[in-house]
Amino acid sequence: MSGPLTDADVAPWVASLGLPHLVDLHLHFLPDRMQQKVWAYFDEAAEHYGTPWPIQYRMSEEDRLDVLRKLNVGVFAPLVYPHKPGMGAWLTEWVLDFAARTPGAVPTATIYAEPGVTSYLGAALEAGARCVKAHVQVGGYDPRDPLLDQAWGMIADAGVPVVIHCGHGPAPGEFTGLDVFEEVLRRHPALTAVLAHAGMPEIGLALDLAQRYPRLHLDTTMVGVAFTAGMSPLPDDWLDRLAALPDRIVLGTDFPSIPYPYAEQLAAIAGWAQADDRLGEPFLRAVLHDNPSRLLRLGTSG
Secondary structure (H helix, E strand, O other): OOOOOOHHHHHHHHHHOOOOOEEEEEEEOOOHHHHHHHHHHHHOHHHHHOOOOOOOOOOOHHHHHHHHHHOOEEEEEEEOOOOOOOOHHHHHHHHHHHHHHOOOEOOEEEOOOOOOHHHHHHHHHHOOOOEEEEEHHHHOOOOOOHHHHHHHHHHHHHOOOEEEEOOOOOOOOOOOOHHHHHHHHHHOOOOOEEEHHHHOOOHHHHHHHHHHOOOEEEEOOOOOOHHHHOOOOOOOOHHHHHHHOHHHEEOOOOOOOOOOOHHHHHHHHHHHHHHOOOOHHHHHHHHHHHHHHHHOOOOOOO
16 A cells, blocks of 8 residues: 555556546646746745745646656646736636647636636536636635625536635735635535645644535645645644545645655555555545545546
8 A cells, every 4th residue: 555656656556556547636737838937936936935846847738748647647627827817717718728638637717806707717617617726825815805706606506626725835825814715615605615735734724624514625735745744744633634534635736836756745645544544545545536536527437
């Protein structure tokens, strides 16, 4: 059950678990100019976050897709996110086109607190979007903004998950904090939401929220890896909490802009499973495939 040591180990390790492939609910593909700007921002991470952030998979779109194929990431949600008004509609159009031309990519959408958000969100849901990305930290908007209230309701009614980065990590924003997003959950209890990065650094609070809201999930993005161990340690009762919520944890990685190999995230998840008899291989299969497949409505063959 030991996790993969290198990326070359990932595909055979996945097969050893009896899985057809990995399903990654949280990774990113962006228009090339925007992707280059994101990487340039991370190149200055020491200034922004106080630590260097070397990009592990700084390569062309074609090469990144080839990496995913070799890792046996058979299905993935390519997430996009705007940082200012006026970007949400064209980014959603771009990612829908990307998914249509890319094997394994499911159609996604994004939102921003702006007039017209319900128009492009509604069009995307009608076109078959299976996941929505909301990035409170980068967008700098309030998720409680009345402009978004109808959008949250539309997402809830459609039954698609929204992957939301609303935690304070890696740096707090004006409207970050799980207490802020809980106000949205109170108004929209039917919303299927996935807390990106397990709500880091408030992981314990994220788990508390998952206990209170049965449609709330946590993704594994950057959770439990060496890079984040100092800034966002796991709670002391982490394994107990996982054992109580095995169907609410889903694979996410933040590929390609991670400062370590993809295999390291999988090794962290495998370490949790190996450390507790209540988890084991059933937990791995759930997190790496079954839970994200259910959220994306992929069916039994997904």
